[in-house]
Amino acid sequence: MAGPAGLREPASVARLLTTNQLRRRTLFMAETQLIELLAEALQACRACGDLPECEVEIRLEQPPRPDMGDFSCNIAMQMAKPAGKAPREVAQAIIERLQEQGGLLQRCEIAGPGFINLFLSPTWLQDSVRDVLLLGDSYGHSNAGAGTKVQVEFVSANPVGPLHIGNARGGPFGDSLARLLMAVGYDVEREYLLNDGADNTQFRLFGASVLARAREILGLEWEIPENGYRGEYIIDYARELIERHGEDTFAQMPVDDAGAYRVAMLAEEVVVAEIRETLGLLGIEFENWFSERALFEEGAIERKIEQLRERGVAYQHDGALWLRTTDFGDEEDRVLVRSTGAKTYIMTDLAYVENKLARGFDHCIYVWGPDHAAQVPSVKAGMAAAGVDPGATEFIIHQIVRLTEGGEVVKMSKRAGKIVTLRQLIEDVGADVTRFFLLSRSVDAHLDFDLDLARRESDENPVYYVQYAHARICSILREAHERGMATDDLQEADFSLLEHPDELRLMRWMADYPSEVLAAAQQRAPHRLAHLSRDLAATFHQFYGNCRVIDEEAPELSRARLALISAARQVLRNILSLLGVSAPETM
RNA sequence: GCGCCCGUAGCUCAGUGGAUAGAGCAGCGGCCUUCUAAGCCGCUGGUCGCCCGUUCGAAUCGGGCCGGGCGCGCCA
Numbered sequence: 219m220a221g222p223a224g225l226r227e228p229a230s231v232a233r234l235l236t237t238n239q240l241r242r243r244t245l246f247m248a249e250t251q252l253i254e255l256l257a258e259a260l261q262a263c264r265a266c267g268d269l270p271e272c273e274v275e276i277r278l279e280q281p282p283r284p285d286m287g288d289f290s291c292n293i294a295m296q297m298a299k300p301a302g303k304a305p306r307e308v309a310q311a312i313i314e315r316l317q318e319q320g321g322l323l324q325r326c327e328i329a330g331p332g333f334i335n336l337f338l339s340p341t342w343l344q345d346s347v348r349d350v351l352l353l354g355d356s357y358g359h360s361n362a363g364a365g366t367k368v369q370v371e372f373v374s375a376n377p378v379g380p381l382h383i384g385n386a387r388g389g390p391f392g393d394s395l396a397r398l399l400m401a402v403g404y405d406v407e408r409e410y411l412l413n414d415g416a417d418n419t420q421f422r423l424f425g426a427s428v429l430a431r432a433r434e435i436l437g438l439e440w441e442i443p444e445n446g447y448r449g450e451y452i453i454d455y456a457r458e459l460i461e462r463h464g465e466d467t468f469a470q471m472p473v474d475d476a477g478a479y480r481v482a483m484l485a486e487e488v489v490v491a492e493i494r495e496t497l498g499l500l501g502i503e504f505e506n507w508f509s510e511r512a513l514f515e516e517g518a519i520e521r522k523i524e525q526l527r528e529r530g531v532a533y534q535h536d537g538a539l540w541l542r543t544t545d546f547g548d549e550e551d552r553v554l555v556r557s558t559g560a561k562t563y564i565m566t567d568l569a570y571v572e573n574k575l576a577r578g579f580d581h582c583i584y585v586w587g588p589d590h591a592a593q594v595p596s597v598k599a600g601m602a603a604a605g606v607d608p609g610a611t612e613f614i615i616h617q618i619v620r621l622t623e624g625g626e627v628v629k630m631s632k633r634a635g636k637i638v639t640l641r642q643l644i645e646d647v648g649a650d651v652t653r654f655f656l657l658s659r660s661v662d663a664h665l666d667f668d669l670d671l672a673r674r675e676s677d678e679n680p681v682y683y684v685q686y687a688h689a690r691i692c693s694i695l696r697e698a699h700e701r702g703m704a705t706d707d708l709q710e711a712d713f714s715l716l717e718h719p720d721e722l723r724l725m726r727w728m729a730d731y732p733s734e735v736l737a738a739a740q741q742r743a744p745h746r747l748a749h750l751s752r753d754l755a756a757t758f759h760q761f762y763g764n765c766r767v768i769d770e771e772a773p774e775l776s777r778a779r780l781a782l783i784s785a786a787r788q789v790l791r792n793i794l795s796l797l798g799v800s801a802p803e804t805m
Numbered sequence: 806g807c808g809c810c811c812g813u814a815g816c817u818c819a820g821u822g823g824a825u826a827g828a829g830c831a832g833c834g835g836c837c838u839u840c841u842a843a844g845c846c847g848c849u850g851g852u853c854g855c856c857c858g859u860u861c862g863a864a865u866c867g868g869g870c871c872g873g874g875c876g877c878g879c880c881a
Contacts, residue, residue, distance in 0.1 A: 279821080279823075280821095281823095281824075282823095282824065282825080282826090282827090283824090283825090286824075290823090290824085292822095292823065292861095292862090295823080295861060295862075296861075297861095298861060299861060305861075329824075330823090330824040331823085331824070331861085331862080332861090333823080333824070376881065413881065418880085418881075419880050419881075420880060420881055421881090423880090445880085536879080537879085538879050539879095540879095549807080549808085549877090552879095553878090553879045554879095555879085556879040557879060558879075560879080562878095562879070562880085562881090563880080563881055588809080588810075588874090588875050588876070589875075589876070589881080590876090590881075591808085591809050591810080591875075591876060591877095592808070592809075592875090592876045592877050593876095593877095593881085594809085595808085595809095615809075615810080617810060617811080617874080617875080618874075618875070622817090625816085658817095658818080658819095658829095659817085659818065659819090660818085660819080662810060662811075663810080663811065663818075663819095664810080664811065664873095664874065664875090665817090665818095666816095666817060666818090668816095668817070668830085671817090671829090671830070675843075678829085678830065678831095678843090679830095679843080680828095680829060680830090682843050683829090683843070683844090685843085686841080686843045686844075687844090689841070689843090690840085690841055690843095690844080692841095693840070693841050694840045694841085695840095696840090697840050697841095698840075701840095737821070741821080745819085746819090748819095749819060749820095749828080752828075752829080753828085756828090759844055759845065760844095760845070760846095762840085762844075762845080763836095763844075763845040763846080764845085766839080766840070767840055768839095768840045769840095804841085805841075805843065
């Protein structure tokens, strides 16, 4: 794929690079090497008795400001007490024995209460820009996951209506988490669980509601059941189904549980198509859509019940079958099979997790809404009771989303069917804004989705700020191309010309990117990507304000800067791609 | 009552045990004959809910309060 300015995509070159080559110049590797250097210096101090043998952990961190260096180390403060010396004195002893190594470290200094601040050499940073260009789309990726098979199950909203803002958050979150995990070397599959079993109360209530509406349309006696679905959209489903399957199908459908379930299954096709389409608008696609029904049909549920009985963890009481979860840390025992014979969610969860593990997943991540938070302990206890290692599963609970407009919370009522659908939201503010906003907060935090801000197509909207940086770079590359400057083979530019503080900052930022991706993946924190993207955009915009890229008087510097912004564009693209937000070439 | 999440600038929120706690939005003031002003620069704005502890060092870890949200079915 050719870039807008005829840039050659160096993907083929990237494939030739080995993992070691990739690692050599990431900041993470620099960090590892610096830690070794410090350890050697510390050893030297101990050898001549300047410092005592004591517990210290050599860790590097990022100083708050760039003029404080690229890394800082706190060992002097850790050792001050056992050494009986002032921290700065300890620091002095260490840096005196720090052996300068080829090209990595430029200088170091003591700062503040006793920090050792380390400055990377510009040469090292300049080389890292070349890696970005050579590795392209895979820059920032790593192999931390080592091919471990991970399943991310998310959304899994009951197939009883359109997705709404309440269950919208799991979509972008789960999808970006999956993308992140893939980027750091996991073998990931996304899955949507359809709660469409015959025993599923909600699913059957939904069927009964649709049937009632169909009968209404046909002029027959009708009644929406207690706790049924009263939203307008139920009428739409009824109409659609009558068109598809004919009036007779519904006129003759028995008004009972069996009829309700049959209608629910017919409606499911429509609902799932709608859900799939809506998520598709956000760039979310699932490798698997798993029907809970399959667990019943294929006998997994019955086998599980049998197994639990044999293990002696299930018992009959009050006409129901209970699981002895209290033996595994739960507050009370849980019902597996109701006295009506219907299976509960925990029953299907247990059969389902076994199915997942049987499919070869080493790790199963569940992304659940806050309404399911309370069931996590019982499900985990249930797994333990069933002999499934709960360590193979991970539950991530996201908090609620509220829409705000004009400073007020938009009120919604699910019972009355007064909801804002995800589709409406996307049509209102756009897919990119929807994804970015939903991803911009920590999953633990409640999220207020500011509709007024989201609608604004201006500088106030953070999505456009990031996309604008990308478009701006594309524009410069286009301009350079039009002026006849070479915009290919930029990895061969003379990077040593890039010495301006804003250039160094940008380079450093990009060199740090791979470890940020890894951290975001490990912390299951896609929202960090949103912040990173803004931060990179800001770093670029600042550079843009202070450094002119196209300068026909200085062709070599121009070329180096074109290489630099081309790299910045690549990293912006890579972050946006993890976020699932588009990177427009013009705005 | 019990459990989970949150409490950081006027508002919405970041913040891997470190230095002068940061962004966005809102407010005030500058910067376009030069590569996209959807931008940049500067200013204003804080008892990090409160108390005690751990630590050389706490917004961050532990305990206890206070406040808000959500959940606590033989619904999912």
